[in-house]
Structure formats: structure tokens, C-alpha cells
Amino acid sequence: MHRVFRSAAVAWVAAGLMGSATLLSLIRGTERVVATATEPTTEAKPATETTPHWVLPQERARALAKSEGRPLLLVSLNGNLDGYC
Amino acid sequence: MLRTVTFSDPEVQKLLDAQFVVTWHNQAQDLFPGKPGSPSDHQPAVSEHYLRTFPDGAGGGNVRMFFCTPDARIVHSIEGYYRPATFLAEVAFAQQLMAVAGDPAELRNRVASRLAGLCRELGTAEAGAAPHRALLQVLRSNLERLAQRLLEMPDRYMVSEPHAIA
Numbered sequence: 001m002h003r004v005f006r007s008a009a010v011a012w013v014a015a016g017l018m019g020s021a022t023l024l025s026l027i028r029g030t031e032r033v034v035a036t037a038t039e040p041t042t043e044a045k046p047a048t049e050t051t052p053h054w055v056l057p058q059e060r061a062r063a064l065a066k067s068e069g070r071p072l073l074l075v076s077l078n079g080n081l082d083g084y085c
Numbered sequence: 086m087l088r089t090v091t092f093s094d095p096e097v098q099k100l101l102d103a104q105f106v107v108t109w110h111n112q113a114q115d116l117f118p119g120k121p122g123s124p125s126d127h128q129p130a131v132s133e134h135y136l137r138t139f140p141d142g143a144g145g146g147n148v149r150m151f152f153c154t155p156d157a158r159i160v161h162s163i164e165g166y167y168r169p170a171t172f173l174a175e176v177a178f179a180q181q182l183m184a185v186a187g188d189p190a191e192l193r194n195r196v197a198s199r200l201a202g203l204c205r206e207l208g209t210a211e212a213g214a215a216p217h218r219a220l221l222q223v224l225r226s227n228l229e230r231l232a233q234r235l236l237e238m239p240d241r242y243m244v245s246e247p248h249a250i251a
Contacts, residue, residue, distance in 0.1 A: 055092075058244045061108030065155045070151040071183050072099060075086070076110040077244040078146075 086166055087148060090136060100176060104114045105152075110242045112149070134210035140216055141168045142223035158236045159238035160186045163227045192235060200228040229245070 056064065058074070065072040091097055101107050144166040152161040161179035178199065185191040203225045210218050 009244055012122055029189050055109055058108045058110060058135050061106045062157055062243075063136050064108040064158070065153075068106070069155045071155060071160075071179075072151075073105040073107045074110060074151040074153060074157075074242055075087070075107065076149040076239070077114055078148075078149070080094065 086136065086139060089236070091167060091169050091172050096235065097169050097172060097176075100173065103137070103178065104176075111245060112146075112242065139166065140219060141171050142166070142220040145151075149242065151242065152183065153239065154186050157238050157243070158186070159234055159239055160192065160236070162231050162234070162239075163224075164230070165223055186236070189236060190240075196228055196232055196235065200225065200232070203228065 046057070055075075059073075061072060092101075095106045096185055109151050114188055137155050137171050144164075148164065153159055160182040161175070164177050164201055167175065182192060185195060207218065207221045207225065210221060
């Protein structure tokens with residue numbers, strides 16, 4: 001009889017733990033959904049991930065501008081093209 | 086944001102590709118020790134939240150753009166990050182200045198005239214329109230700096246050797 005009670009107690013504890021885990025995962029899942037709904041921004045993709053083909057190394061660009069008589073646009077950055085800005 | 090937003094705008098791309106030879110310079114190579122910091126380096130996506138909250142014209146000297154004659158004399162310069170519409174307006178102004186680059190007096194007149202216009206606009210801009218006022222102030226500062234270096238070469242931002250671009 002004592003053994004039956006002990007088995008029942010263990011079963012109840014196990015069921016309780018499983019229930020808590022399920023509830024926790026549901027709550028976390030809900031939070032994730034809410035965060036996604038209010039900040040879809042983290043999913044934003046850059047329109048381009050590569051250097052535009054018309055951005056040339058400086059020496060080449062300066063020589064090209066001079067030879068073709070075209071204006072030069074020099075973009076100076078901290079880091080690369082996205083840099084801090 | 087410059088690459089993922091402004092330089093990705095089709096109108097900006099079309100205009101720059103057609104009208105300018107575009108190059109770049111890394112003013113802080115020590116940010117990438119042992120690496121030249123190629124513009125081809127992968128960048129994390131810019132979030133819409135960041136884009137929405139980053140003010141037009143902000144960023145200061147982290148981004149400097151020099152619109153130069155074919156022999157690399159400055160006719161217009163701007164600092165900071167600009168959204169496509171603002172950037173296109175600056176390109177249009179640069180093209181107006183480019184057309185009179187051979188006449189230094191006229192070039193200075195055009196810059197002074199726009200500077201005066203911006204000062205007037207700042208005087209009448211509503212105090213509540215903080216972002217607009219901030220942008221006007223940035224544009225005014227750009228012109229004040231430009232007036233000091235018109236037709237000079239942006240030597241400090243030029244490299245003697247091309248950066249390795251992957």
C-alpha cells in the first residue's frame with residue numbers, strides 16, 4: 001500500500017514538472033510571437049549585400065574620372081560602406 | 086545604412102552610375118586591424134527600427150562625401166548619413182555647382198547663396214519641428230565647411246594605393 005502511494009506521488013510530481021515545462025515553453029513562445037509582431041525590424045533584409053559594381057578603388061576611379069572628364073564622388077567612411085551609418 | 090539603404094536606392098544608383106565615378110576611402114582602417122575594411126565585407130542587416138529612428142543627416146564625420154571635378158577638386162561636400170531623397174537633393178546641388186566649377190567666383194556665390202537660404206529657413210523653421218531643424222543645421226554646417234575648402238583636393242581622404250576590394 002505504501003509503495004502504491006509512493007508511485008502515485010512520483011507520478012504526480014513528474015506530471016507537475018512536465019506541465020510546468022509545457023506552460024513555460026508556451027509562455028516563451030507567446031512572448032516570441034509578441035516580440036516579432038512589435039519588432040518585425042530584426043527580420044529586415046538589406047537591399048544589397050555586396051559592393052555596388054560602380055564603386056571603384058580610388059586610384060582607378062581617379063584615373064577614370066580624369067580620362068573621361070567625369071565628376072568624382074569620394075565617399076570616406078569609418079570602416080566600410082555601412083560603417084557606423 | 087549607406088550601402089543597404091541609400092546606395093541601394095534604384096534612383097540613387099542610376100544617377101551615380103551615370104553621372105559620377107564613385108570611389109571610397111576608409112578613414113579608420115585601424116578599426117579592422119590587419120584588414121583594409123573592404124566595402125564588400127559582410128554587414129548585418131539594418132533593422133527597420135534602426136532606419137526609422139536614425140535621423141536624416143546624423144552621423145557626422147563617420148561618413149564624408151566629396152563631389153569633385155574630374156581632377157579631384159572639391160565642389161561640394163557633405164558629412165553624415167542621408168536618406169535617398171535628401172541625398173538626391175544634395176547630388177542635384179553638387180551638379181549645379183559642377184556646372185560652374187570653372188568659375189570660382191560664381192561657385193562661391195552659389196554656395197553663399199544656398200547658405201543664406203538655409204539660414205533664413207532655419208530662422209523661420211518651427212521650434213517644434215526638431216528633426217527638420219537638425220537637418221537644416223547639418224546642411225548649413227556642410228556649406229560652412231565647404232566654403233573653407235572649395236576647389237581644394239580632399240588630400241586627407243585620398244590613398245596612394247588602391248584598397249583591396251574583394
